[in-house]
Amino acid sequence: MKREINYINFCAAGFGGGMELNMKAEIIAVGTEILLGQIVNTNAQYIAKELSELGIDLYYQTVVGDNPERLKSVLNIAFGRADMVILTGGLGPTNDDLTKETVAEYFGLELEMHEQSLNEIKSFFERLGREMTENNRKQAMIPKGAVVLKNDNGTAPGCIVSKDGKTAILLPGPPKEMAPLFDSRVAPYIKSGADSVIVSRSLRIFGKGESSVEALVRDLMNSSNPTVAPYAKEGEVELRVTAKTESEEKANLLINEMIEKLKSRIGEFIYGYDEDSLASVTVSGLKKKGLTLSTAESCTGGLIAGTITSVAGSSDVFGFGYTTYANEAKAAMLGVNKETLDKFGAVSEEVAKEMAAGAKKNSGSSIGVSATGIAGPGGGTSEKPVGLVYIALADDNGVICKKLNLTGNRERIRGLTVMNVLDMIRRRVN
């Protein structure tokens, strides 16, 4: 859970050192490209996640363009609410890049040439075999007294400026430079002052909506340590349990106790934890039981197979997938009876069952699954509306079928069908 610490700084002056606990931080992303949506602000997400792991409170994030006036006003607002402000972007060599200048002005500090950084930049260009331009020198100018953060992946060093209980941490904008710099230098800097540990674990839930889950565990969501918070994602719900204590052992203890309580309420709907996905638990469940799977797909058109094979190593359990979009394909590839198709239509329990049984039989796999339905936007009737989907599973115990009434657009209906099929396999295998 702990990262390796590789904390190199050239400490130009006396301040720096660790952060107090319970300090409040803010993130300011500087850059017109982010402001206008040309790139997405992944830096803020990255830093926010890291701060949360470090136990630093974060209440606001801001984005502002490459404009010193507006950046200054944003800095003023941020330091009115927080002790530590982390800025990304605006450390480049161009005239637009003014974060250091603006922060130095805010703190009433001069910029001065940092020789060690200048040498780093020079040798960076030498290694690249390129000539260093004059404006790259600007990148080695640092607010007087700042802690300089060496950038191993680019020319712009970061820096930490502290004065009167306020700390600004300046980091380069490119995520490939920012993230390693944060991990190797900023996190250890912050940690060196922290005395508590935050651990969290996520429960992944399928088959119940966010409000139904909440209704079942509302009292537990009032717990203050560990906290329990729900997050709705497409088709599923995540419950995150987070503990903040003096040691990792104690945090895990608190979390495990809470998870037991949650399990007793919503056990069967919990399909996994943390980085698990329906596809990954399905594949590992099949693997554990030594079972193999084949797919027969109509409305999902290959997505069930595509989702299963998104899991590395799925070839141990999956070899054959039949995408039978046309009725002739259902007959030719899966042996679905023409009479069944004629009598009940392609979107029917009967056809879904024959598809699943055909996939199992023709592939020789332990389990065959199928999906047939109306994904829309066209093709619906009052009897068989858009969103009507039949999914089936055939194994040595027989064939089961489930009727789904899904809503939303074509993409959503197909996506939810895939999830329902995976959950059907998961439940059958366990």
Next chain:
Amino acid sequence: MKREINYINFCAAGFGGGMELNMKAEIIAVGTEILLGQIVNTNAQYIAKELSELGIDLYYQTVVGDNPERLKSVLNIAFGRADMVILTGGLGPTNDDLTKETVAEYFGLELEMHEQSLNEIKSFFERLGREMTENNRKQAMIPKGAVVLKNDNGTAPGCIVSKDGKTAILLPGPPKEMAPLFDSRVAPYIKSGADSVIVSRSLRIFGKGESSVEALVRDLMNSSNPTVAPYAKEGEVELRVTAKTESEEKANLLINEMIEKLKSRIGEFIYGYDEDSLASVTVSGLKKKGLTLSTAESCTGGLIAGTITSVAGSSDVFGFGYTTYANEAKAAMLGVNKETLDKFGAVSEEVAKEMAAGAKKNSGSSIGVSATGIAGPGGGTSEKPVGLVYIALADDNGVICKKLNLTGNRERIRGLTVMNVLDMIRRRVN
């Protein structure tokens, strides 16, 4: 070029109406998940891009958690700088979701039950076959006098609250609900007040990277009206041509002139315009020529078929898909020779060609395509490294094959393979 406008609102009271031009907007994303970096703030990016197209100035973006006090203070700051504040998130059914309540309080308005929205929510749950919980009623509570924005993809309607020259636009947090709501209802609302017209058209480019495209059209990118701006997406490049004039006709004239210039430089790499995707142009190309397609997939595991069938109406051209993840499946389902597999290995030009030919033959389609490769992370060797993929196409003129050397993780390699196969079909059909 124009999006279909489907602007349905239930205007509860008299205000609403269009926006003035040169108005300043801000974006506030509300949600602890975004604040703490559990999800990335793609909503802000989406809205920022759209505002920029609409000619609305945007100087700040803010993120704040599900906390009414802090949201209120952020609203105060935002309305001190801007006339229009667009908020996303916090419209859900849970007790944490307090955006509407906070905005109503800020404007000094009551919340009242909006019966039409309540009925929409009820029928949403009916279609789902699930019971509506009491807390979903909360989603139909709307600040008095607000313009209600019907949400076609979820239960939370959006709304527009205007008072004293300040306008707050509240949108749901899930991107799949927010984006269509913005496009279908908010953009027309904003446009209706503008006195100049902004029209843009996107060229979709596959097979050339952003910097190569830029190098070919750099001089055209200096044009000020229309502007030409590149956007890199996964695997493809979009060039957006935007004109701002007094009429739509004049704007279209300027845009078409520019497009002709761009075509003369990068013609063959332009696969489509605006909402086109490689899948949609492939399907419509096949349809026009009266051709049918089948797929034979190894490393993509069904995703080529899944991507083709993401296009509504693809059943006219696609009926049979073979996901042959195992070698036995390649032999049994596609008739790939065991000797070819043994001699050259599954990832080889020879197997790719036999797979494509087998798909064409067994399905009776005009074209068969295939993909076989090493998607990683395991399974690579020095001879056949991760990212090596062969794709092939068989039609009545014979079989062609292309070797790809892709980089990135499993998901990216599979995604780029799908795009390359679609582009191969597109080029062959045209």
